[in-house]
Amino acid sequence: MDLGPHAAFIWASYGIYVAVLALLIGWLVWEGRRIRSRLEDLESRGVARRSRVSREGDQGR
Amino acid sequence: MTQTDAAPRQTLTQKLANPTRFMQLSGTLMPWFAGAAAALIVYAMYLAFFVAPEDYQQGQTVKIMFIHVPAAWLGMMGYALIAISSFGYLVFRHPLADVSAKAAAPIGAAFTFLALATGSLWGKPMWGTYWVWDARLTSMLILLFLYFGLMALRSAVDDEAMAGKLCAVLGLVGVTILPIIKFSVDWWNTLHQPASVIRMDGPTIHSDLLWPLLISALGFSLLFFALHMKGMRNEILRRRLKSLTMAEVDRARSVSAAAAG
Numbered sequence: 001m002d003l004g005p006h007a008a009f010i011w012a013s014y015g016i017y018v019a020v021l022a023l024l025i026g027w028l029v030w031e032g033r034r035i036r037s038r039l040e041d042l043e044s045r046g047v048a049r050r051s052r053v054s055r056e057g058d059q060g061r
Numbered sequence: 062m063t064q065t066d067a068a069p070r071q072t073l074t075q076k077l078a079n080p081t082r083f084m085q086l087s088g089t090l091m092p093w094f095a096g097a098a099a100a101l102i103v104y105a106m107y108l109a110f111f112v113a114p115e116d117y118q119q120g121q122t123v124k125i126m127f128i129h130v131p132a133a134w135l136g137m138m139g140y141a142l143i144a145i146s147s148f149g150y151l152v153f154r155h156p157l158a159d160v161s162a163k164a165a166a167p168i169g170a171a172f173t174f175l176a177l178a179t180g181s182l183w184g185k186p187m188w189g190t191y192w193v194w195d196a197r198l199t200s201m202l203i204l205l206f207l208y209f210g211l212m213a214l215r216s217a218v219d220d221e222a223m224a225g226k227l228c229a230v231l232g233l234v235g236v237t238i239l240p241i242i243k244f245s246v247d248w249w250n251t252l253h254q255p256a257s258v259i260r261m262d263g264p265t266i267h268s269d270l271l272w273p274l275l276i277s278a279l280g281f282s283l284l285f286f287a288l289h290m291k292g293m294r295n296e297i298l299r300r301r302l303k304s305l306t307m308a309e310v311d312r313a314r315s316v317s318a319a320a321a322g
Contacts, residue, residue, distance in 0.1 A: 006186040024168065042309060047309045
């Protein structure tokens with residue numbers, strides 16, 4: 001594929017595009033996994049939200 | 062069943078206000094959006110590199126248009142989404158509106174940065190310079206700074222409700238930049254070319270170049286919405302995590318207070 005005398009500018013544009021979008025997608029996926037693992041850790045230790053605790057407490061009365 | 066027993070009918074926005082329901086719906090939609098985005102982007106790149114002709118003036122550098130223009134549109138759309146979400150948060154107190162505004166900021170900033178970077182790389186061979194303080198370029202740079210301002214403001218205020226309100230006000234005030242960007246090429250004498258797709262008298266680009274551009278724009282728009290859903294899901298889970306962490310701190314305090322007593 002011949003992109004002419006300005007090929008470097010075209011490839012640089014597409015390269016930056018791929019890099020920035022890969023960083024954005026990677027950050028969102030990593031952040032989601034990090035939060036989920038901390039949530040699972042807390043839930044496995046039996047921590048419940050205060051609203052749920054009080055609601056279940058009310059039902060138990 | 063009497064009239065009073067019947068559950069009140071909910072509008073779509075009221076239904077989506079429930080974070081659990083949003084998590085279910087977005088969990089179903091997100092993979093479809095991401096898959097369709099990937100397919101459309103790959104097809105658009107095939108058209109751009111193997112089918113679309115050279116431009117008679119710009120030669121092969123017109124290939125930059127297929128990513129530059131969608132990035133500029135999505136950079137602006139991201140801010141419009143923030144403004145609409147901000148309005149929904151301030152006026153209707155929609156619980157997911159603030160989540161939406163927060164999630165859209167880094168994604169909109171990324172696309173605005175890409176519009177500026179690819180525009181700069183297109184400008185050098187066509188205009189002879191990477192940058193000029195032209196009204197279109199400068200207003201896009203201000204949009205990028207507005208995104209940075211929104212993200213900085215949110216992280217600078219500890220009280221999340223207050224941060225949400227302040228960001229919503231800035232989001233609404235900042236929306237004035239959008240018509241300035243759109244009409245900058247008409248109001249001022251700019252090096253940047255006037256609009257050639259979204260025009261009252263129709264596009265002025267040849268259909269051989271226009272179709273790959275529109276398919277690329279659709280693909281990146283779907284990617285934007287998939288990323289926005291992912292960002293919103295992360296934010297909902299982060300708020301849930303914060304609530305659980307607070308509950309654990311309360312529990313630890315009550316246990317230590319009981320032990321001391």
